[in-house]
Structures are given as structure tokens and as C-alpha cells.
Amino acid sequence: MPHVILRAPAEPPAAALHSPGAIYIPPVPIAAIRTEQLRKVYTMSVAKTARGAPGIPIEMSRGAPERPGGEVVALDSLDLQIESGEFFGLLGPNGAGKTTTIGICTTRVIPTSGTAVIEGADVRMQPTLVRQRIGVVPQRPNPDSSLNVRENLVFHAAYFGIARAVATARATALLDKLGILEKAEAKVNQLSGGQQQRLMIARALIHQPGVIFLDEPTVGLDPQARIDLWTILRELHAQGRTIVMTTHYMEEADQLCERVAIVDQGRLLAIDTPAALKARAPGGTMIDLVLDSGDESVAAAVRAIPGVSSATLRGDTLRAYSDRGGEVIAALLAAAAAHEREVRDIHLAPPSLETLFISLTGRQLT
Amino acid sequence: MTPPPTDVAQRATAGRIFLALLRRDIRVARRELPYFLLRTTLQPLLFIVVFGLLLPRMGFVGESYKAALLPGVIAVSLAFSSVQSVALPMVADFGWTREIEDRLLAPISIELIALEKIVSGVIQGLIAALFVLPLARLIMGPIVGLTVAHFALVIVVTLLGATAFSMLGLLMGALVNPQQIGLMFSVVVAPMIFFGCAYYPWQNLSIFPAMKYAVLLNPLVYVSEGMRGVLTPAMPHMDLRAVSGALIVIIAIFWTLGMRSFTKRAMG
Numbered sequence: 073m074p075h076v077i078l079r080a081p082a083e084p085p086a087a088a089l090h091s092p093g094a095i096y097i098p099p100v101p102i103a104a105i106r107t108e109q110l111r112k113v114y115t116m117s118v119a120k121t122a123r124g125a126p127g128i129p130i131e132m133s134r135g136a137p138e139r140p141g142g143e144v145v146a147l148d149s150l151d152l153q154i155e156s157g158e159f160f161g162l163l164g165p166n167g168a169g170k171t172t173t174i175g176i177c178t179t180r181v182i183p184t185s186g187t188a189v190i191e192g193a194d195v196r197m198q199p200t201l202v203r204q205r206i207g208v209v210p211q212r213p214n215p216d217s218s219l220n221v222r223e224n225l226v227f228h229a230a231y232f233g234i235a236r237a238v239a240t241a242r243a244t245a246l247l248d249k250l251g252i253l254e255k256a257e258a259k260v261n262q263l264s265g266g267q268q269q270r271l272m273i274a275r276a277l278i279h280q281p282g283v284i285f286l287d288e289p290t291v292g293l294d295p296q297a298r299i300d301l302w303t304i305l306r307e308l309h310a311q312g313r314t315i316v317m318t319t320h321y322m323e324e325a326d327q328l329c330e331r332v333a334i335v336d337q338g339r340l341l342a343i344d345t346p347a348a349l350k351a352r353a354p355g356g357t358m359i360d361l362v363l364d365s366g367d368e369s370v371a372a373a374v375r376a377i378p379g380v381s382s383a384t385l386r387g388d389t390l391r392a393y394s395d396r397g398g399e400v401i402a403a404l405l406a407a408a409a410a411h412e413r414e415v416r417d418i419h420l421a422p423p424s425l426e427t428l429f430i431s432l433t434g435r436q437l438t
Numbered sequence: 439m440t441p442p443p444t445d446v447a448q449r450a451t452a453g454r455i456f457l458a459l460l461r462r463d464i465r466v467a468r469r470e471l472p473y474f475l476l477r478t479t480l481q482p483l484l485f486i487v488v489f490g491l492l493l494p495r496m497g498f499v500g501e502s503y504k505a506a507l508l509p510g511v512i513a514v515s516l517a518f519s520s521v522q523s524v525a526l527p528m529v530a531d532f533g534w535t536r537e538i539e540d541r542l543l544a545p546i547s548i549e550l551i552a553l554e555k556i557v558s559g560v561i562q563g564l565i566a567a568l569f570v571l572p573l574a575r576l577i578m579g580p581i582v583g584l585t586v587a588h589f590a591l592v593i594v595v596t597l598l599g600a601t602a603f604s605m606l607g608l609l610m611g612a613l614v615n616p617q618q619i620g621l622m623f624s625v626v627v628a629p630m631i632f633f634g635c636a637y638y639p640w641q642n643l644s645i646f647p648a649m650k651y652a653v654l655l656n657p658l659v660y661v662s663e664g665m666r667g668v669l670t671p672a673m674p675h676m677d678l679r680a681v682s683g684a685l686i687v688i689i690a691i692f693w694t695l696g697m698r699s700f701t702k703r704a705m706g
Contacts, residue, residue, distance in 0.1 A: 180542065182705055200545040208543055214536040218466040224540075230458030231544035233451065275540065 103189075104283050104314035105154040105177060110186035112147040112172050112338075146172040148338040149186070154316060154331075156191075156282070159309045161329030162318040163425065165433075169338040170318035171211065174287050177316070178208050191282060204232065207276030211287040213268035215260040221247070221271060222256040225278050232279035239278065246274040250304065266297030273304060284308060286317040290324060302328060322425040326350075334429060341432045346425060353428040356381070357397045361390040361404055362417035373407040380404075388416075397422070455546045456554055462541075463558035467523070471565075478519035478566045482511045483573060489637065490578040505583045506673050508574055509665035510636030515570040516596060517603040517634075517661050518627065520563030524555050524607025525614070532703045533616035542704050552608060552700045559604030560597065567596060583672040591668040591678065598685040599661035605692030606657065612699035634658025639666060641674035660684045 147169040154160045162170045175181030176188050179199040187194060193201035215224050222243055229239030247253040250270040255263060263271060269289060276284055286305070290298045305328060309315050319325050325332045326346045333343040342349060363370065366388050374383040379396035380403075390408075394400045398420055408415050421427055467474060490507050493499045531538035541551055575581065586592065614622050633653050635643070640663050643650035653659050664685070666675035 178543070180539075180705065200547065203543055203545040206543075208539075210536070210539060212536070214539050216462075216537050216540055217535065218469070218537075219462070223465075227458065227462045228540050230461065231455055231541060231546075233454045233458070233545075 103153045104156045104158065105152065105160075105188070105190055105316065107150055107152045107173075107177070107188040108186055110147055110150040110152075110173070110176060110188055111145075111184050112169075112176065112181065113184045114144045114146055115142060145338050147176075147183075150335070150338070150340055152333060152340070152343075154314065156314055157309075157312050159305075159315045159328060159330045160317070161325035161332040162316065162335060163320065163322065163325045163332050163429070164318075164335040165320055167337065168320075168335045170320075170335060171287055172338075173335075174208075174285050174316070174318060177202075178206055178285055179203055204279070205281055205283060207279070207281040207284045209269070209272045209276045209284065209286040209289050211291065213265070213272050215263075215268060215271055215275070217260050219260070220256070221252065221258050221260060221263070224260060224271060225274055228275050229278045234279060242278055242280075243274070246277055250274055251300075264297075266293050266300070269293060269297070269301065270304070273301075277308075281313075283314040283316065286315070288318055288320070290319070290321065322429065326425055332425065334425070334432060336429075336433045342428070349425055349428055350423050353423040353425075353431060356423055357394045358421040358427045358430070359392045359394055359398070359401065359404065360417075360419040360421075361392070361408060361415055362419075363388050363390060363408060364414040364416060366390075367411055367413050370408055370411045370413055373411065374404055377403045377407065452546050452550055455544055456550055459541060459544070459546075459551065459554040460558060463554070464561070467558070467562055474519070474523075474562065475566065475569055478522055478562075479515050479570050479573075482515045482570055483577070485514075485637075486511055486574045486577050490574065494578075502582060504578045504581045505670045506639055506666070507637060508578065508581055508584065509669045509673070510634075510638075510662045511574055512567050512571055512669070513599060513658060513661040513665045514631055514634070514636045516563045516567040516599050516665075517658055518631070519566030520559045520600045520603040521607040521610065521627075523562035524559035524604050525611035526619070528555070528608070528611025529614055529616055529619050532612065538704075548701055548704055549697060551704075552697055555608060555611075556601065556604040559607050560600040563600035563603065564596065567600075581670070583670045585669065585671070588668045588671070595661070595664035595668050595678070595681065598682060598689070599664060602657050602661070602685050602688045602692065605689055605696050608696035608700055609692050612696060612703045630656055630658050635662040639663070639674040640676055654684075657685070657688045660688070 150169070150173060152173075162168075162173060164170050172181060176183045176195060177190060179195050179202050182196065187196070189195070190202045191205045193205065195202050215221075216227070219227060222240075225243035225246065226236065226239045229242065230236065234242075244253065244256070247256050250273060252263070252267050252270050252274075255267060260268065260271065273289075276286075289305075290301055293301065302324075305315060305317070309328075317324075317328065329346060331344065332346055332349060334341045334349070342352070344352075366385050368385055371383050371385040371390055374380055374390065374392050377400055379394055379400045381393045381395055383390060383392040385391075390404075392400070392404060401418065401420070405415060486507070489499065490504050490511075494501055494504060528538070542548070544551065575584070610622060610626075633649075634656050635653060636658060640650070640653070640659060643653065660676070660681045663676040664678060664681040666673045667678045667681065
């Protein structure tokens with residue numbers, strides 16, 4: 073399905089404008105990000121020392137499949153194509169390979185095999201070229217605490233060869249836009265978590281990259297800071313930037329992303345628009361009944377209820393999928409009562425990326 | 439916010455980025471200068487007070503010992519301020535803060551990022567040595583045979599020594615976990631100082647031949663002996679060609695090993 077490209081069309085080259093009769097042929101659009109057969113295997117010794125270390129994928133110590141010989145496959149044959157100007161989400165639980173994918177695309181992790189190309193530059197062959205074209209917002213804010221807020225931005229710009237006057241002007245504009253201008257001279261440890269996250273976004277933007285990577289940007293933020301961050305991200309997207317964000321919040325992917333890739337255990341499970349993915353969620357609304365004890369006869373009775381497409385019992389929890397939303401709840405309760413089972417709790421989830429994820433993996437996302 | 443660029447306007451040269459990285463380290467070092475000097479030069483200065491002032495006055499050691507001590511103390515200040523300037527921030531960076539990430543994202547090769555750390559370590563080593571030299575002379579009083587006549591050679595030995603120990607800082611900074619940093623200094627650095635010929639000339643170790651040759655593995659020996667050769671050449675000292683050769687070999691080894699560890703840590 074075609075997605076909306078918000079980026080302004082490239083200007084015709086000067087030569088085309090000045091040579092009479094020449095026909096301007098727009099350049100072939102290249103994908104912002106393309107990965108082919110991307111694979112990353114960590115050896116156990118690395119995984120052990122890296123366990124819990126920030127900046128190093130957490131997933132290798134949890135969730136990811138461990139192979140005999142002490143190897144952990146963090147990423148297995150990942151093929152992705154992300155178009156220019158797209159807001160793309162990588163959705164999956166811890167251990168899915170999201171951080172590894174971001175690590176490879178930002179030249180910070182070397183893939184075991186396969187290729188990743190960012191705006192035409194290969195992460196392995198042309199890492200410095202890639203770094204010029206990307207901005208990275210890390211999982212945990214890591215500002216340079218020896219410098220104040222403004223210096224963090226001005227120096228980061230200098231690391232990209234940007235002249236001080238230009239950098240200073242950009243830093244002021246970004247801090248203003250992100251609502252932390254009054255903190256410009258503050259030490260970074262005087263900022264709140266949300267403010268540090270904004271500083272990280274400013275830092276990722278100071279060299280004006282076309283592609284922004286955000287790794288779980290809203291983890292640890294309070295609800296208001298999270299909403300504010302969404303607003304900022306929407307605005308960046310509206311400006312035509314390519315945004316790639318990892319998250320394990322379904323709601324976040326649903327709200328923000330034009331397309332979402334669902335990954336688990338290093339593999340791509342599904343990739344589509346949130347709406348199309350939700351439409352693929354099985355049997356509509358998911359209803360969980362927690363009973364005082366499991367009873368297969370209740371499950372059998374529930375399956376017979378009109379509007380219930382399926383019902384399975386797992387422990388004390390009876391999970392039913394309903395085509396008629398919550399309408400069937402009364403009938404479910406009656407079925408439980410008829411078999412003298414007490415209902416301890418009811419959980420109802422409308423068709424969502426969450427129910428799709430559960431149906432794809434058999435596991436909860438968080 | 440500014441619109442995305444149609445092209446990356448900044449085709450910055452690696453040199454410019456390198457200087458920006460260096461400027462950052464110098465700004466931070468300048469802010470922390472008093473703490474830095476206290477941390478790296480207090481111990482050598484205390485040593486000078488006891489062994490260069492008190493003991494000679496008490497008559498336990500001869501006046502001539504001062505000439506053997508001074509170059510060694512300069513060597514210790516130079517070496518350990520270089521090693522600390524590189525290793526300490528790096529241990530914290532790789533251990534938990536990950537603050538170095540913003541520099542690892544710079545569009546420059548990882549070797550140049552590491553090399554910038556070395557240059558910054560050399561500069562800080564020079565500052566510590568320049569701080570200790572006049573103070574030591576002030577505390578100890580006149581030192582027989584002290585000369586700055588071989589100024590060019592002083593520069594050569596100083597630069598080689600500071601470079602070797604900055605490279606050691608790179609290796610230690612990339613290898614050592616934050617929990618082990620205290621252990622590292624008491625188990626590796628302290629013996630290195632005491633068996634680094636800083637407080638006695640190498641030639642005089644002939645009284646213990648086994649030790650005399652074992653200490654040749656200690657890089658500090660060459661800095662101490664080199665300093666003696668250029669500052670107090672009347673004292674027994676190693677041939678300066680041997681000193682330079684050894685330091686160049688040490689630099690090559692530490693750079694190779696340090697770069698390997700640094701890359702491993704930086705690339706997750």
C-alpha cells in the first residue's frame with residue numbers, strides 16, 4: 073500500500089534548468105533504509121559481560137534464542153525497506169532484536185552477515201557517511217555530563233564539522249522549540265528525565281539528518297512527557313524526515329507510525345500499516361475470563377455462544393474471541409455460572425496490535 | 439525546527455572533527471584543572487617532600503640523591519597523569535554512563551576518535567609534568583647537575599613517555615570494569631611506580647640482577663631513565679637511543695591492543 077511521502081520533491085539539477093530542451097528526469101527514489109538478510113549472532117561470552125550494560129542490546133540476555141555452543145541469535149535474516157519520509161515502527165518485546173537492528177543501522181553494531189543501507193550508504197563499507205545522515209536518540213539519555221545543555225549541542229554539531237556560529241543559532245532554536253531554552257546553561261544532571269530526552273532529540277537534530285532513529289524513546293517518561301514527545305515526533309515527521317522508532321508499546325506504534333514491523337526473537341513476523349495489521353487480528357475482541365479454577369466444560373459451553381469465534385482454556389484463564397465485541401460478556405458469565413464457576417476477573421481487549429501480537433507469538437508483549 | 443537538508447552541506451574534514459573532539463576534552467580538562475592537578479601530582483610532590491627534603495636534611499640520604507629523584511618524579515607525574523586522563527573517563531563511559539556515544543556517532547573513523555583521546559592524554563601529562571618540575575625544584579632546593587640544556591631531547595622523551603602512557607590508558611580504559619578500577623591502581627599502577635626506576639637509577643639495580651632485568655618489562659623504567667638522561671645526564675642512565683626504541687615499541691604494542699579493546703567496547 074502506498075504511503076504518503078511528505079518530503080519535498082528534490083529540486084531539478086541546475087544543469088537541467090539551464091540547458092534548453094532538456095527534459096528533467098527526477099531521480100529514482102531510493103529507500104531511506106534497506107536491510108537484506110540482516111543477521112546478528114552474539115557469542116555467549118559477550119552476552120554475559122554485556123548483560124544489563126546500557127547501550128548494549130539487552131535482548132541477548134533475555135528472550136533471544138540461545139543456540140548450542142553459547143551463541144545467541146539476536147537477529148535472523150531481517151529484510152526491511154523503509155521509504156524516505158516514512159514514520160516506521162519496530163514493535164516487539166524485549167529480546168526481539170529491535171535494539172540490535174537500530175544498532176546496526178546506526179553503525180554501532182557490526183552485523184554477522186547481511187547488509188544495511190541508509191540513504192544509499194552501506195553501514196559496513198561507509199560508516200562515516202551513514203553517521204552524517206542519521207540522528208540517534210538512545211534508549212537511555214546519555215548527554216555529556218561534563219558540558220552544560222547548550223554546550224552538548226554546540227559540541228555535538230562541531231563533531232559534524234558545523235561552524236560554531238551556525239551551531240549556536242541552531243542550538244538556541246532547537247532548545248526553544250523543545251521547550252528547554254531556559255535550561256540552556258544548566259548542567260545536564262539538573263534536567264528531568266523528560267527534559268534529558270528532549271535534549272537527546274535536539275542533539276539528534278543539530279546536524280539536520282534526514283533519518284532519525286529512536287530506541288524506546290518513551291520508556292521511563294511520565295504520561296505528560298510521553299504525550300509531549302509524541303507531539304514533537306509528529307512534527308518531525310511532518311517536516312519530511314524519515315523516522316524509525318522502536319517500542320514495545322502497541323498504543324504508541326498505533327498512534328504514531330505509518331507502518332509497523334512486528335519482530336520477535338530476531339525475526340520479522342508481520343509488516344504493514346497499523347490499520348491493516350489490526351484487521352488481521354483474529355476473531356475481533358479478545359475477552360479473558362479468570363475463573364476460580366479451570367473448567368473445560370465452561371470452554372465448551374462458551375464456544376457454543378453465538379458471536380464467539382473461539383475459546384481456549386489456559387490454567388484458570390478462559391480466552392474467548394468475540395465477533396460482537398463486549399456483547400457476549402453476559403452470555404459468558406451465564407455459561408460460567410451454569411457450570412458453578414466463579415468469575416474472578418474480566419479483561420476485554422478490542423482488536424489491536426496487542427491481540428495480533430499475542431496471536432502471532434502466543435505471548436504477551438510486555 | 440529547520441527543514442531537512444536536501445544535501446549534507448557539511449562535508450567536514452576529519453581534521454576539523456578531530457580538533458572539535460580535542461577542544462571538548464580541553465574545555466572539560468580546564469574546568470577540572472585543580473582537581474586534576476591534585477589527583478595526579480599530590481603523590482609525587484609528597485614523595486619529594488619526604489625523600490627530597492626531609493631525608494637529605496636528616497642525613498639519611500645524600501644530597502646527590504635529589505638528582506636521581508627529580509627526573510623520576512617528573513616521569514611518574516607525566517606517566518600517571520597521562521594514563522589517568524585517558525583511562526578514568528573511559529572506564530566510566532564504557533561502564534555505565536555511555537556518554538562517549540555522542541562522539542562515537544561523529545562521522546570520523548573510530549581510530550581517530552581513539553587517537554584524539556591519546557592526544558588529550560599527552561597534553562594533560564605535559565601539564566602535570568610542567569606543574570611538578572618547578573615545585574619540585576622549589577621544595578628540594580638546588581639540585582646538582584640539573585640542566586635544561588638538552589631542551590629538544592627533553593621534549594622528545596616527554597612526548598614519547600606521555601604517548602606510551604596515554605596508550606596504556608586507552609588499553610586500561612577499554613579493558614577495566616568500573617568495579618575493578620581501584621584494584622587496577624593498587625595492583626598494577628602502584629608496583630609500576632615502585633619498580634619503575636623512578637626513585638633510583640636502573641644501573642644501581644645491579645645489586646639484584648634478576649630484578650634489574652625483570653623491571654625492563656615496566657614501561658615506566660624507560661620514561662624515568664630517559665628523564666634522567668636529559669635532565670640530570672651526570673646520573674647513571676640508560677642510553678637515550680635504547681630508551682626511545684623501547685618507548686616506540688611499547689607505543690606500538692599498546693596502540694594495537696588498546697585499539698582492539700576500544701573497538702570491541704565501542705561497537706557493542
